[in-house]
Amino acid sequence: MDGFTVFMLAIICVGLPVTLGIGGEMFKSWMRHKETMATALNAQTAEKAAQYAAHTERLEQRVRVLERLATDRGIAVADDIERLRDARPVN
Template sequence: MEKSTFLLFFMIVVGLPVILGVGGDMFKRWLKHKERMAEALNAQTAEKAAQYAAHTERLEQRVRVLERIATDKGVALADEIESLRTLPADNAATRPLN
């Protein structure tokens, strides 16, 4: 029985601290890896958000241009169309296109 008691004592005194030490180190490494992955994901997300913001800004600029074309030139364009309708058919064929 003394041999099994010595073995149990040895496992508790030596084996348990070694296992906990290795396990603790493995946990610290895993936690550091997770933190790095989170930082990389945050950087990637921020980059995508900036790309989406730039794309949205370009689309908004295009819409502003289209709105300005539709509102500013709409009256002049309608007048030009109406003037073409009032021209005689033979004069419209000889009129140069702009």
């Protein structure tokens, strides 16, 4: 065997496992990062969904009140509206 063949064999026998080991660790680190980002995104999405659900519930309550005002009584509607306007929480 000549010197070049021995050199290439040494590069393959030593360099390839080292390169694959470093590449494997980089891939594991990248996967951990992606999992962390996915967890954070899931938490953020769940929080937004809860906020939207709460907002929807408030809107449904307001619609129920308006439906009740429109269908139950016709005489005291203005008084009920004024009373609701005074009782409305300030955001």
